[in-house]
Amino acid sequence: MNKVKVAVLGSGNIGTDLMLKLRRSEILELTTVIGIDPNSDGLKMAREFGFETIDTGIKGFLEKPELADIVFDATSAKAHIRHAKLLRDAGKKVLDLTPAAVGPFVVPSVNISEHLDADNINLITCGGQATIPIVHAINRVQQVEYAEIVATISSKSAGPGTRANIDEFTQTTARGIEKIGRAKKGKAIIILNPAEPPIIMRDTIHVLLEDQVVDEERIITSVNEMAVQVQSYVPGYRLRQRPFFDGNRVTVFIEVEGAGDYLPKYSGNLDIMTAASVKVAEEWAKHKISKVTLI
Amino acid sequence: MESHRDVLITEVALRDGSHAIRHQFTVDQVVAVAKGLDEANVPYIEVSHGDGLGGSSLQYGLSLTNEMELIEAAASVVKNAKIAVLLLPGIGTMPELKEAASLGAKMARIATHVTEADVSPQHISLAKELGLETVGFLMMSHMAPTAKLVEQAKLMESYGADTVYVVDSAGALLPYQVKERIRGLKDALTINVGFHAHNNLSLAMANTLAAIEEGSTRIDGSIRCLGAGAGNTQTEVLVSVLDKLGIQTGIDIYKMMDIAENIVAPILEKPQEITKDSLVLGYAGVYSSFLLHAQRASERFGIDSRDILIELGKRNVVGGQEDMILDVAAELANAK
Numbered sequence: 001m002n003k004v005k006v007a008v009l010g011s012g013n014i015g016t017d018l019m020l021k022l023r024r025s026e027i028l029e030l031t032t033v034i035g036i037d038p039n040s041d042g043l044k045m046a047r048e049f050g051f052e053t054i055d056t057g058i059k060g061f062l063e064k065p066e067l068a069d070i071v072f073d074a075t076s077a078k079a080h081i082r083h084a085k086l087l088r089d090a091g092k093k094v095l096d097l098t099p100a101a102v103g104p105f106v107v108p109s110v111n112i113s114e115h116l117d118a119d120n121i122n123l124i125t126c127g128g129q130a131t132i133p134i135v136h137a138i139n140r141v142q143q144v145e146y147a148e149i150v151a152t153i154s155s156k157s158a159g160p161g162t163r164a165n166i167d168e169f170t171q172t173t174a175r176g177i178e179k180i181g182r183a184k185k186g187k188a189i190i191i192l193n194p195a196e197p198p199i200i201m202r203d204t205i206h207v208l209l210e211d212q213v214v215d216e217e218r219i220i221t222s223v224n225e226m227a228v229q230v231q232s233y234v235p236g237y238r239l240r241q242r243p244f245f246d247g248n249r250v251t252v253f254i255e256v257e258g259a260g261d262y263l264p265k266y267s268g269n270l271d272i273m274t275a276a277s278v279k280v281a282e283e284w285a286k287h288k289i290s291k292v293t294l295i
Numbered sequence: 296m297e298s299h300r301d302v303l304i305t306e307v308a309l310r311d312g313s314h315a316i317r318h319q320f321t322v323d324q325v326v327a328v329a330k331g332l333d334e335a336n337v338p339y340i341e342v343s344h345g346d347g348l349g350g351s352s353l354q355y356g357l358s359l360t361n362e363m364e365l366i367e368a369a370a371s372v373v374k375n376a377k378i379a380v381l382l383l384p385g386i387g388t389m390p391e392l393k394e395a396a397s398l399g400a401k402m403a404r405i406a407t408h409v410t411e412a413d414v415s416p417q418h419i420s421l422a423k424e425l426g427l428e429t430v431g432f433l434m435m436s437h438m439a440p441t442a443k444l445v446e447q448a449k450l451m452e453s454y455g456a457d458t459v460y461v462v463d464s465a466g467a468l469l470p471y472q473v474k475e476r477i478r479g480l481k482d483a484l485t486i487n488v489g490f491h492a493h494n495n496l497s498l499a500m501a502n503t504l505a506a507i508e509e510g511s512t513r514i515d516g517s518i519r520c521l522g523a524g525a526g527n528t529q530t531e532v533l534v535s536v537l538d539k540l541g542i543q544t545g546i547d548i549y550k551m552m553d554i555a556e557n558i559v560a561p562i563l564e565k566p567q568e569i570t571k572d573s574l575v576l577g578y579a580g581v582y583s584s585f586l587l588h589a590q591r592a593s594e595r596f597g598i599d600s601r602d603i604l605i606e607l608g609k610r611n612v613v614g615g616q617e618d619m620i621l622d623v624a625a626e627l628a629n630a631k
Contacts, residue, residue: 148353150618155411166414167388189354190385194410195611204618206353241625249353253622 003029004285007067009058009083010074011035011042013159013263014097017274018072019046020261025278027285032067034060058083065090069288070281073097074274076161077168084120093284094120095277099168105176107132108279109229116287121280125169126269127151127188128176129276130203130237134252135181137226138207141219145248146208147183149173152191154198157267166190183207201256201268202240209248216245223252233279234272235259298336298545302507302537305339305402305515306332306530307491308559309369310381312521313345314584316564319359322368327558329369332518333376335550337530339402341379342369345523345584346615347406348380348387348395354617355584363394370399377401381432384414386615389421396425405451406432406462408613409439412447419454430489430513431456434614437467437580441479448480458487458513463502464614466493466524466577470505477509489513492528494520495577497569499528500536507542518551519559520567524576524583531555575601579608588617592624602627 006028008015015033019042022030033046038055046053052067054060061067070093073080080100087094096102103120106112110133115121123129131149138144151173162169170188177186193199213219220243230237236257244251256268263270309325325342332340344350344362351358370378379402380395392403403422405415415431422429431451436444448459461476468476473490480488490506492499492515503514516533520526531551534544560566572590576583581604589607593600603624612619 146353150354150615152616152618160413163411163413164416166384167417170385170388187352189352189615191613191615192385192408192411192414193611193613193616194408195613202618202622204354204622206618208353240622244621244625251353251618251621253618 002289003027004070004288005029005031005068006070006072006281007032007034007061008072008074009034009061011037011040011046012074014074014270014274016042016045017262017270018074018278019049019051021259021274021278023049025282027282028070028278032061034058058086062086062090065092069093070095070284072277072281088119095281096120096122097273097277099125099165099172101172105180106280107176107180108233108276108283109133109226110136110180112280112283116284123273123277124176124180125173126153126201126273127169127190127203128173129272130201130254130256130269131205132176132181133226133230134205134223134254135177135183135207137222138219138250139182141222142214143210144181144183144207145210146185147177147181148187148189148206149177150189150191150204150206151269152193152199152202153269154201154266155192155194156198157201157269158192198264198266200266203254203256205252205254207250209250212248213245213250219243219250227254234275236265236268236271299543300338300545301512301543303338303513304530304534304544304546305341305379305513306337306518307341307515307527308517308519308521309365310341310343311345311517311523311527313343314523314587315521315526315567316562317587318344318351318356320365321360322364324562325365326368326372328554329376330372331550331554331558333373335547335554336545337376338545339379340369340373340376341381341404342366343381346386347383348391350383350386363398366395366400367398377428379404381406382418383407383615384418389418392418392421393425396427400427402428402430404430404432404460405456406434409433409436409444409447412450415451416454419451419456423455429456431459432462432491433460434462434464435582436461436463436476437465437472438611441475444476445479445483448484452484452486456486458489459484460489460491460513461506462491463493464582465580466495466499466583467580468498468502470498470501473502473505474509477506477511481510487513489515491515493522493577493583494525494527495569495573495583500533503528503533504536519555519563521559521563522583524586525569525573526567572600572604575604579605581608581612582614585617585620588620592620596624596628598624598627
């Protein structure tokens, strides 16, 4: 089977972690890593692995567009707005790991099938990737009136971009809870914990149902099934306790341990973003290959 | 009424006290307290959900009354006092700060964990743009050494804060530690330095006096100790003590006593005292608003609330992590 060629745009922590994950993919072939600093860790490592490296940013890639059909953008929201237009004009499919939200929101375990033909999708936020599947899993059993998520991440795993623009996290995640999780109203809270050794990402999902819980076991089964689905691309995704029930209220506790590829294991918040984007690209690639076969 | 003040007091009962009454403030209560405090010439009155703007949540407790209504009501009855609001980036957002300002808030206090000041630049700059007096509020100050606290306070100063507070959210600091921290900030900053105490170890007054001695000119108090945990420095007592020390607050002592006795005491579900649980908050260094949540988890899981709080202290849980209370209680119950 022919693999689909992909490139990573951005040679920072996220881009480098993506590179290590993509090396393992049986459907995607990483050909190129694009950065702007030839001395960055990411570009150095890419050269060692024998990938094509470009240190002149998007411009350099557009001179050799045949290198990839799918591009992962791990730069910044501001840069992505520019990249999105250029890559669309070049006919590339783009996975946006920044908060730019140019394309539709996707959580692979929930709504990837709706966006197989999109040319740009956005991965929402780490908190969204971790919690929206659970909101969706509850909502498919009983209508969720209100869902509130609390993401606690280690201080070390929150980069300067997230810190300087923390409202972007809370507001984007809340939107994702409503649009993809299908809660009538969503709210998100983020807490940074500086403890040493760093804590693993934890998320608590508090939900109010429209009515009293009808069948606790059905909700638990739905949540467990969803957790297994997320684990297929984020192996360190775990439910911490049996969900709590109280009237029309449900609380679910999860933790996300990273795969420890380039980023340390405690930063499950970063890992779930890179893992989810690889999962989406793999689904795209399968879709593309199946279309080609049909023709 | 302009008066000379050596120390500027911010009354926090209508924000920090929200924790003690499970966020059940009514418009009538807030109006009565704010009006009284204004007449007693209190310069700043903070009104918000206990966890700041946007704090109304399943995680911290839903507000009975929308805080924006409370802010608007308070702002409409004060003549001289300024209404302050608290905002914790990660919980509250900039649109909420704008709304509060449009309803009459004049001061914004932007709070972060003591080591995480760099999540506050957007909110501090927005507050300044809105023309609000702006305070950086470094919570859980006992969890970092003075050098770290100074580094973080300087960040807030660089973002534009007019004042930085040492916030003893757990009521865990001892007087010598308060002195060291306030002195560190006074030496390093050019802006005002403030102090916010909790009385969990019965040290709120001693710590506040230590802070003032080292040059702190912005001080928080809660009337009748209406604050989280065992409450804060009791405002009416503080202004009396400062008066005896010859330190002017400009606040009318007699009026404060009357508000405490006649308006605030009836709001409290029970008198504020240092119970075994609030003592453990200070002893273990745990965020004061965990108190009622830990008591509920204790009932639910049949675990001593002190064991839950001590375990949370061991895990270095920070402000806002109320979900950890249930999680830890369930874990302790499973282990039994």
